[in-house]
Amino acid sequence: MPSAQRRHDPGRRARIIQSTLDVIAEHGVAGTTHRRVAAAADVPLGSMTYHFKDMDELLTAAFTRLADTVAARFTARLSAASTVDEACEAVVDLVLNDEWATPRTMLLSYELYAFAARNPPLRQVMRNWMANSRAALAQHFAPDTAKALDAMIEGLTIHRSVDPQPADRREVRAIVERLIR
Known part of the structure; x- marks a missing residue:
């Protein structure tokens, strides 16, 4: 045979x-x-x-793919800015546009956060994602400002996914202006 x-x-x-x-x-x-x-x-x-070798390795690979994909979009948007004002607009776009913060991506992000909270090795995937986001922001802003903007972007995108009346462009831009000063 x-x-x-x-x-x-x-x-x-x-x-x-x-x-x-x-x-x-x-x-x-x-x-x-x-x-x-x-x-x-x-x-x-x-x-x-x-x-x-096991489900943890598979989930880590999948969540790493998610984090790398979102971080690349984030970096590309900020890299396109050539002035601080353009960088501020890029930050506003990152909060408001569904290009990267799609409902699916947000859902997967929530799953990643919850899984990482219970799976210490996966926390490194989260740390790498944060480091990439902050490095993209640090192209235009001081490190402490980049850290604050990163947290603001994350928080407002989460709020936008559940808030029936999320912040509009003017409100988000005002928050960005306060943070960069």
Whole structure:
């Protein structure tokens, strides 16, 4: 009997990671299983343990992908600014525009925060994300101001996701102006 031919699938690991984020968005971390992720990624269940030693490693890879993707968008927006005024507008855009703070990304962020609170190794993913955000802000603002702006962006985006009357552009810009002074 001829041996089964192995399917060449170089994108399998990346697809598993992306599918993990999809499953987390739909079922939460608590409802994310190897079986659900394998089905979503359209891979054999055995691929899960071939590519990731356990669920913690898989979740860490998925949340790292999320953090890296959001941080890259954040950095790109701030890097496009060439003056402090443009940087302030970039900060306002980061709060108000749904380009990076989509409902899905916000939901995944909440899951990451909750999971990291209970999983100390994953806190490093959060720390790296914060460091990347602050470094992008520090291109235009002093380190202490960058830290305050980072917290403000995070807080206001969270509020925007649940507040029926969130701060508008004028209000957000006024907050940014207070922080940079």
